[in-house]
Amino acid sequence: MSLKDFTLFRNRNYKADTEYVVKVAKTLLTPVGIWPLYRGNSKSDKIKNYLQTGVIFGLMCYLLVPHIIYTFFDAEDLTRYMKVVAAQVFSLLAIIKFWTMIINREEIRYCLQQMEMQYRNVECEEDRLVMMKSAKIGRLFTVTYLGLSYGGALPYHIIMPLLEDRIVKEDNTTQIPLPYLSDYVLFVVEDSPFYEITFVSQILISSIILSTNCGVYSLIATCVMHSCCLFEVVRRQMETVLDDEINNLHKRFGRIIEHHMQAIKFAEMIEKSLNIVFLCEMVGCTIIICFLEFGVLKEWEDGKILNMGTYFVLMTSIFVNVFIISAIGDRLKEESEKIGESSYSIKWYDLPSQIVKDLILVMLRSNRPSTLTAAKIFDLSLQGFCEVCKTSAAYFNFIRAMTT
Incomplete structure (x- = not known):
């Protein structure tokens, strides 16, 4: 394609394309007030957003803090404690992601x-x-993770409490246990209708936490895959740069290098904004997986097939989460490295010496590929996914030994 053809092309559907790319993340993150393009610049919009995020954060703490208090101070059954830690870590991850999105909003x-x-x-x-x-x-990665997450979380919060042993009150009446057994220090919720209100509110708040986790995950998948495609576009342009012989060759190479720099800058911005989230995902998911594995084993031993299936689906969703994040991190690195390979694959030996020197610079820059890191500690890659699997299995064996 000639340089003139490039200047004549206009993507008139760019808004629809962009909306398609970010639709899932936008749908999940806008209700909780952390969609980066959601807030206006007026004073009233800022106040509204501050109130919204404050309420959401308060609700998350309302669910998590009493649950932690009950687990560490009131729970008598160590096995039950082990099974609920996964939910606590998942909620904590949502809070970390929530504040990361707020801090790195710009x-x-x-x-x-x-x-x-x-x-x-x-x-x-x-x-x-x-x-x-x-x-x-x-979008496929996101929908897969959403299906598994909601498919496991809804039974965990709604069906499993109905199957648990009833709580016997002092007046010999029974009630369904809360999805998150909690100790509300400042007030008592055992009596009706406060108990029913608390039961429903825990389900709703847990849905907010799940939406936050899934929304941030969708945003990560969207941005990283877009970064991959930027490098892929540069590679395609490099491979076809000589299709129009050597007309306007210097300008075409200049445009390719400009696009290459844009792709590098975009990847660096994603890594800078979300590397804390990546670290929390890898470490947190390792902990969650080992406790979910423990939950699967205990429910199997107790003969509770539905509960075991719920834990298994949740465990699968976390495995898929870590695998996809590791895979797209690997793909980003691979796509950025392929730019150098494409530069070498063209007929550079027929080009003017000045163009060859420019190609050498592109090759040298491609030797330092763009990567995603977990807080600059390690790169996200499929090797990291294998490490998560091995570490979670080691922790699982430790927990089994401690509880037997």
Whole structure:
């Protein structure tokens, strides 16, 4: 495609393309007030957003803190304590993600704005198709994780309490245990209707926590897959740069290098904004998996098949979560490295010496690929996923030994 064709192409559907890419994350994060493009610049909008995020954070603490107090100070059964730690860690991860999104709101907003600009300024239909292909893969990852998460969380919060042993009160009446057994220090909730209100509120708040976790995960998958497609577009442009012989070759190489720098900058911004989340995901999911494995084993021993299935689905969703984050981290590194390979694969030996020197710089830069890190401690990769599996299995064996 010639340089003139690039200048004539306009993506008139860039808003629809961008909306398709971010729709799931936007739907989940807007109700909790942490969608980066949600808040306006007026004073009233800021006050409204502060109130919304304050209420959501208060509700999360209302669920988590009494649950932790009960677990560590009131619970008598060590086995039961082991099984509920996974839910506590999951809720804690949601709070960390919640505040990470608030603290890094401007950086994440910048990434989303750049994404829209890149869809608007795409130079040909082929590049747009490459970008939409990555967007569909990101959507597939998100939908898979959402299905497993909600498929396991809803039975955990609604069905499992109905199957547990009833709590016997002092007046010999019984009641269904709360989804999150809690010790509300300042007030008592055993009496009706406060107990029913608390029961329903715990389900609703846990849904907010689940939506926060899933929404941030969707945003991660969306942004990282978009970063991958930017490198893929650069690679495609590099592979086809000589299709139009050597007309305007210097300008075309300059445009490719500019796009390469944009892709690198976008990946660096994602890594800078979300590396704490990546660390929490890898460490937190390791802990969650080992306790869910313990839950599967105990429910199997007790003959509670439905409970065991619920724990198994939840465990599978966490495995899928870690695997996908590791896989897209690996893919980002791979796509950024392929730029150098593509530069070498073209007929560079027929090019002017000045262009060859420019290609050498591209190759050298590709030797330092873009990566996602867990708080700069280690890279996200499939090797990291294997480490999570091995570590969770080791912790699981330790817990089994401690409880037998």
